[in-house]
Amino acid sequence: MAEIICVIGNKGGTGKTTISHMLGEGLGLNGYRAAVVLTDTGRALLSRENRRYLTADARTPGQLSGIVGKLHALKGWIGVIDGGGSRTEHDRRLADLASLLLLPFRDSPEDVRTLRQDLERFPDALALPSQWPTNPWQREAAQRLLDEVVADWPDRVLDPVPSVSSSKLLLFETLPPTLPTPLHNACRQLAAQALDRLGLEFFPERIA
Template structure:
């Protein structure tokens, strides 16, 4: 069965699409199969010239078929890009996914938005994304992560996804020969995913075991 990861959140511009593509490319670079699923009706599918699969899930029935088909896949990653401003869709997908990731940028507005999403999707985790590589900016931004971790312990990823200058390359019509910058960012993002997925699975198993024991 494929590991289904939903990259969502109500606020637009939090790098959901960039993060999703980085995860897919990172999986391929780590020699693991992956597919990207587009669900935003305002975007178009760019499937050619990519080392990972690109699936069109903009139609709800087709998306359901993609998720069902993933259950018969023996391994790999299905990364579903949620788009923005669709809270009902976010919650529906969070129930289907094995892990829901909510990217957020270093701003008070993003912090408020991701906090609301963490409340409405209790099994989701937040990911600092497009983080500055400037040390002074990082120190200021770290306070945002710390505040969110205090409010939602165990549900905020410590390792940020750094700002990628080559976003236009990553989201272009073709990605046959990614630059070193993009490849490094993809590996880093996928490593964060692997670590977070393992921790989340362990926590879920522990919670289920506690529930059974209490019963």
């Protein structure tokens, strides 16, 4: 039976779509077959060209049940479902079918406030710091915010996904034939964390 990772959260713009595609690419780099599933009615399905994963359209509830059914019948596959944001009912449905539930949040007090509510609401979900600052002065303030979350939920916070400007390439309709190394590394590292939490094999030694 396939594993299903759902990327959700009751706030817009936290990086759900970017993280879903980074996971797809990173799982591909780790030798897994993955499908990134679109549920957001406001977005278009992206082409599969040059991606190490499939893209699937589940913008209607019927399509979503169909894809989840198909995934469950496929051994060794990993489905990554990109939740739409601010759709609590929909998130609850996705939470029920997930083997791994991720809640991305950025380094803002507002994101952390919503994250805290979502961590209470979804007791199995993991917090995923997203678009995390890499320059020293910004990182220090972000780390303080992160430390407060870790203090309250020590085992439920993953390592940050760094801010990588080239991550926007993954959201283009068609990917360029090659991706920059920093993006590859961030994708691989994120996928390794997800695989670790799923109890699946991963290859951390390949991270540059």
